[in-house]
Structure formats: C-alpha cells, structure tokens
Amino acid sequence: MRNESTPDAQRRTTPGRHHVVIIGSGFGGLTAARQLAKADVDITVVARTTHHLFQPLLYQVATGLISEGQIAPALRVVLRKQDNTRVVLGEVEGIDLENRTVTSRLLERVTETPYDSLIVAAGANQSYFGNDHFAEYAPGLKTIDDALELRGRILGAFEQAELSTDADERARLLTFVVVGAGATGVEMAGQIAEMASKTLRGTFRNIDPTEARVILLDAAPAVLPPYGGRLSERAARRLEKIGVEIQLGAMVVGMDFHGLEVRDADGTTRRIESQCKVWSAGVAASPLGAQLSQQSGAELDRAGRVKVLDDLTVPDHPEVFVVGDMMAVDGVPGMAQGAIQGAKYAAATIKRELRGSASEQRKPFSYWDKGSMATIARYSAVAKIPIPGTSRSIQLAGLLAWFGWLFLHLVYLVGFRNRLTTFIDWTFAFTSRSRTQLAVTEQQVFARNAMGALESMGSRIESDGADGSDGAATEPSEESAGADVGEQVSVG
Numbered sequence: 001m002r003n004e005s006t007p008d009a010q011r012r013t014t015p016g017r018h019h020v021v022i023i024g025s026g027f028g029g030l031t032a033a034r035q036l037a038k039a040d041v042d043i044t045v046v047a048r049t050t051h052h053l054f055q056p057l058l059y060q061v062a063t064g065l066i067s068e069g070q071i072a073p074a075l076r077v078v079l080r081k082q083d084n085t086r087v088v089l090g091e092v093e094g095i096d097l098e099n100r101t102v103t104s105r106l107l108e109r110v111t112e113t114p115y116d117s118l119i120v121a122a123g124a125n126q127s128y129f130g131n132d133h134f135a136e137y138a139p140g141l142k143t144i145d146d147a148l149e150l151r152g153r154i155l156g157a158f159e160q161a162e163l164s165t166d167a168d169e170r171a172r173l174l175t176f177v178v179v180g181a182g183a184t185g186v187e188m189a190g191q192i193a194e195m196a197s198k199t200l201r202g203t204f205r206n207i208d209p210t211e212a213r214v215i216l217l218d219a220a221p222a223v224l225p226p227y228g229g230r231l232s233e234r235a236a237r238r239l240e241k242i243g244v245e246i247q248l249g250a251m252v253v254g255m256d257f258h259g260l261e262v263r264d265a266d267g268t269t270r271r272i273e274s275q276c277k278v279w280s281a282g283v284a285a286s287p288l289g290a291q292l293s294q295q296s297g298a299e300l301d302r303a304g305r306v307k308v309l310d311d312l313t314v315p316d317h318p319e320v321f322v323v324g325d326m327m328a329v330d331g332v333p334g335m336a337q338g339a340i341q342g343a344k345y346a347a348a349t350i351k352r353e354l355r356g357s358a359s360e361q362r363k364p365f366s367y368w369d370k371g372s373m374a375t376i377a378r379y380s381a382v383a384k385i386p387i388p389g390t391s392r393s394i395q396l397a398g399l400l401a402w403f404g405w406l407f408l409h410l411v412y413l414v415g416f417r418n419r420l421t422t423f424i425d426w427t428f429a430f431t432s433r434s435r436t437q438l439a440v441t442e443q444q445v446f447a448r449n450a451m452g453a454l455e456s457m458g459s460r461i462e463s464d465g466a467d468g469s470d471g472a473a474t475e476p477s478e479e480s481a482g483a484d485v486g487e488q489v490s491v492g
Contacts, residue, residue: 021115028121028324028339035347061147063191064435122286124325138277152445180281181218310364321346
C-alpha cells in the first residue's frame, strides 16, 4: 500500500462543532466516549486495536477459562449507537500540542486528526526494567496476543513433555515460572497450578501433569505487597496449598530459552531450568507520555507516566487531559477504577465548559478508592476495601471475597451476552475440572517472535540499502531467512 497522508476532512462532523479526540480504547477511552455520547460534540476515538480489552481477565484467557471474545468486544459494535462518535484504527505516532493534531498510522496510511479537546488514555506496556530481551523468552500479559501465546506455551510444554524420554528435559518442560507476585502474577500462578492438578489430570499417558512445578518469584519480600499483612499471608498460604512454590527476595538477572538466572537477597545467584516463563513484574506507560512531556514541560515518573496537574491536564494546555495508566497522581493506583474515574472527570469538565464554565473554575480531580481485589484460586480471593473518612479498611479473604470478585468483574464486562457466557463458563469451570478454551496453534506461540525477527531483518535490509549496499548481497535467501526466524522462535 502506498504511503498516504489523510487529513481528517472526511470525518462526519458539524462545522464549528467542538471536536474531542480520544486516544485509546481501554477503560479510560471507552468510558470517556460513553460519557460524551449525548454531549454537543463530535468524537473521534483513535485506537491501535479493533476491540475494547477487559484486561483484568486476560489471565483467564491464557489459562483456558474463557475465550478472548468475551473480554474483547469490537469497539465499533460497542459504540455503534453513538451517532456523534467514529473510530479510527491506527497507532498514534505523534501529538502536536501547538497545532492541536494527532497523527496515527495504519500500515502505510497516515491520518492526521485535529482536535479541540484531547483525552489521552493510551495505557501502558509491559516493563522489563531495562532488560527488553527478556520479552523473547517470557511474554507479558497486556494484550490478547500475549494471552493466546501464553496459552500455547503452557499447553505446548505439557505436550512436549509427553514426548520426551529425558528426565531432565521433562523437568524443565514441566517447570513454569511466573515473575512478579502482584495481582496478575498471583492469579496466573494459581490458575496454572489448578490447570495442572485438575483439568489436565489423567489426560496424558507418559507424564503426570499434577507433578508440574509452578514457581512464583519476586524481588519484593511479600506476595501482593499493596495488600500487606494478613491478606498477603493468607494469599501466600493458599498458593502454597495448591502447589505453588513462592520465592521472594529473588531478582531475575538473566534469561534464555531454557531457564533464568536469579539473584537471591543474600547475593547468591542460581539457575532455574524452565521453558515456559511468564512476566508480570512491571509496567511502563505509553511512549506518548514522553512526547507530552517534551512539548508541555510536564514531568514524568520512573514508569514514564505524566505528572499531571490537579485537573488531569498538562501545563499550559487545559484542553489536553491524561487519564488511566498514563497519568501519575498521588494515591491513584494503575487500576481500572483510576482510568474510569479520570475519564469521567475529563468528560464532565468538557461538558461543563461547553455550557460556559471557565477553565479557571475547575475543581481538582478527586479519586474515590473503592478498594482492590485479587483472586488466588477457585473459592479463594482477597479484598481490601477502605472505609470512607478513616484510615481503616475492610479486609476479606476466602469464599466471600471470591464471590465479590466474581460479581464485580461480571458487572464491568461490556455487553450482556459476554456477561452471560462468562458466567456459564465460570460455572462449569469452578464446579468441575473442565475448561472450554484449550485450543492452541503453532502460530499463536511463534508469531510474535517470528514477526519481530522479520521486522528486524527488514530494517537491516533497509539500512543497508540506504547505505548504498548491493541489495542482492544483503537480502537473505528464503532458506537463511527461515533459519533465522526458526532460531528466534525455537522456544516452543
């Protein structure tokens, strides 16, 4: 496709009408669009994917409890009844604060979209703390692609172990390591352990899946550090009861296809042989935060989040709001509620000022902490709910917290049908050993690394061509290209 720059002239807007551009289709982006549905504005949602992703349940896709469609409804379908809203698919490459435009790219097609108000809700990516090469061996859990790849890696490890006749290789294949003991890591480790001990029990002939080793490790001194005290201890005991090995004070310092190097708190280094590894140890805000910082002078925190003003805007640009995982506000965690409440605040502010309110009259954003929950395994979860007006909180663990977790996640799922099918899948999964979503393909496992290898190869060829080299001499043959990609993705 040819390189084409498309000004936003074809959008269905009313001349002179206020135009709101929203970057991102996550909790923040979708909430902002819905809140402005009946406002006298035109809305353009610029999204890198065609769906809205309910990220807290990605680990259930990765472990076969539910399907990806249940947590990723098509964005255009969700917003189809909003006549003032359109969706532009593309990766946002640039924000021009001075000229008030957003530039996005889909393949080779570049679109420039002007705005009167901008809501940036581009979310966050996985952070490997400067060790980005770890991503090749230990996928994170931020996208549907990540979840499907991990499902393939987990089930593929069992299949390879079934065919192996070497005891050491089997041990490596049946060792699963989850890096990061936050909510995602705890939930992932618990579900891998349950899959091995219940769903896959008795399904193989040469191996016993119940002997699989699931390791949860973190450099922190406790599981679920934000919960602290009794709840962290309860979570750790429950994980250990279902067979998860917890290794705390352990920092990953090296990684390859077949294992990882870990440095313990006493400074000693050891190796864990494991083919299937999951990374859930940190997040980094979208690179768009750096652009906003350079143009507005806003500071960034260590994770690349924008330190916004009290009204969630950047300095000297009251028309630009930053919400969700991209904003750094004291006391606001990087959770769905922070994104939802920030988006509601931004939308309400825009509507108020369209009615004549001055930007100088804005009240500061106030976050209502509704608490946090994490599920450990079937019938077990932890919950911490602050008591308004006090420094105390209600702490729950066990069955009651688990039912509360199920109910709240059903409520926040988008679409009645998704809620119903998820409830049905949960009912069968939690009252029996069955999981309905265990289909995997080689493409799911290999595609990410293969695409990365091909992209790197293409960049090298482009670079050599720009240097005046002979393209025929630098472009690899089909055989060598295949070998290069195969070497990159041989983890299985």
